[in-house]
Amino acid sequence: MKRYVYADNAATTSVSPEVIAEMMPCFESDWGNPSSLHSKGREAKVILDNARARVARCLGAEPSEIYFTSCGTEADNWAIRGAAMRMKKKGRCHIVTSAIEHHAVLHTCQALEKEGFEITYVGVDEFGTVNLDELREAVTDKTALVAIMYANNEIGTIEPIREICDIAHAKGALMFTDAVQAVGNVEINLKELPVDMLSLSGHKLHAPKGIGALYIRRGVVIDNLIEGGAQERRKRGGTENLPYIVGLAKALEVATENIPALASVREKRDRLIEELTKIPYSKLNGHRTNRLPGIVNIGFEFIEGESLLLWLDIAGICASTGSACSSESLEPSHVLIATGVPHEKAHGSLRISISRETTDEDIDYIIENVPLVVEKLRNMSPLWEDVVKAGKN
């Protein structure tokens, strides 16, 4: 029987009912401006301060270290550009990042490159783990910032952030991590993890789109990205998006409480990996164990990802691909290419990203349908025809 299975949680997640419930009063009654001096404003300010404290608590941070932004991309832009501009004054005009970053990071680095910064893109191994030896060589006493993601959005590989911090700090560089995919999916305690900055996004953890945050460790100073009023301790102008900030706080609390329950998500992920890699000429992309609980990325040879997605969509399954044909740029995933997957195989990748809402029945349904679609497409693929004729199927 046809089901509807949403398996694209790395793209965005559903907004959970408890988050909506907590946001509603900010629309209905608590709609004041936190900067206003009157009672309506003061009420809002209390809610804002409370939300900031809740977010901080979930991350092991201080409330004064949390800055709300409009999204993860803004937080990424701000962290990188703000640090670059600040450190430039100290004669540091070099940024080190990785080849598998999200475009929010990569494109910001590329923009800075045009403005005269030197950027080094450190490679990864076949599992998507940043090459630490290469990183050690790249970071110098001229390096302003090391910007490396906590976990990759396409293949799910978790990076050795602590070691990366140590390498950056040994040369006096700042360390920023884009943790948009990691927050809520791995335990993060900023009391113990010495990153200088960390970005997160609400809509990856069952809060709405349009809210993110940047953690900036106390003592770390970066330039502003958005000038305006006195909001966010004068670091980020713009009237605070209170309902969404409250939504983010609630979503992060729920996600943090649910960290132990991720074991069950991990089990489901592993079942998907085990069953789907039984398909001939398939290969898991990313690290086998050191990966996010919800992300599965598998390459199927001789077929193309967009066709795969369209057929899965017809079957009621929402997923994603690294194929060029699904992107406006017509370039295959830079992440898969960086891990050494050849272009022709990158086209046939499928990303399935599950969440705590995914059921065992959903997993069964995916396991039942993916092989059928792969077979259907291979049967019309001239490349598969060659494999069959060679008797290698």
Add this chain to the structure above:
Amino acid sequence: MQYSEKVMDHFTNPRNVGEIEDANGVGVVGNAKCGDIMKMYLKIDENDVITDCKFKTFGCGAAIATSSMATELVKGHTVKEALELTNKVVVEALDGLPPVKVHCSVLAEEAIKTAVADYYNRIGRPVDFEIEKSHEE
């Protein structure tokens, strides 16, 4: 990206998928690196009429749909008529393609022409037309 109903129809129910064992014109265009390969099989009779046409395609929804539509547009026609098939006609027959997918229709046009060229070579007829190769590496 939104495909037309026609494109989705040809993607989900592609016409003329398969091989022709005794084809006398076969054309393969595109490459796996770019993410699309089309293989066209033509069966052409002594009157230059394409009596059968089948395809196999590795590629996206648009690549499959344009292949399917191209086979429908040339089947039963003469090779001369088939050579007049342009990608524009394929796009129109599919009620349009998203701009980034127009190259798929170019590939379909090339696939037909390449198959006809193969037929000409087999029967010793000079290939008196040009095939634009948009997907060469």
